[in-house]
Amino acid sequence: GQNIDQPTEMTATEGAIVQINCTYQTSGFNGLFWYQQHAGEAPTFLSYNVLDGLEEKGRFSSFLSRSKGYSYLLLKELQMKDSASYLCAVSPQYNFNKFYFGSGTKLNVKP
């Protein structure tokens, strides 16, 4: 089966750094995606990792360790608008797009 775990909720302070973890167990692996979803809105793409290592994109970075089945999303210089849910998604097989999403981590940014 497919199993993707993320913390349910996190709280951080404006201007700080926060790390949101995601662990997965899937049959095969074709990549890991992070999406941001504000309440009542559609998810929007943040990052994609398929090889081990860190991918940096502005204030957001995403890390992957395939051997450990582990990823994290790092958000720097937190802003109030970063308050949202962050969804980790795994594509378990190439050519078959069965995406599996974690339940999401709700991030609350406080002043």
Next chain:
Amino acid sequence: DSGVTQTPKHLITATGQRVTLRCSPRSGDLSVYWYQQSLDQGLQFLIQYYNGEERAKGNILERFSAQQFPDLHSELNLSSLELGDSALYFCASSPSGTSGGYEQYFGPGTRLTVT
């Protein structure tokens, strides 16, 4: 605005009824994905179509069906509706038929309420 459109935005119907949700992908995208998001289950992948053909199936109930038409728009049909089908239904599109590195662009969703 992702470029993906979904209609209707809201839908309220009774148990046992049948509804159709519609999705138009971004211009040029050949793949359409359908997802269900409920409060207790997160985002669940239902089905994917690529250029008119079914490519992948997720946790889609037998009461649900989908198709993608020659103009690439897609419809998700939900029948014999139950209270538990109340959820937000998202459509997403991507240019590729495979998942390799291509982000999905999500539409605004259709909120279905079954009473």
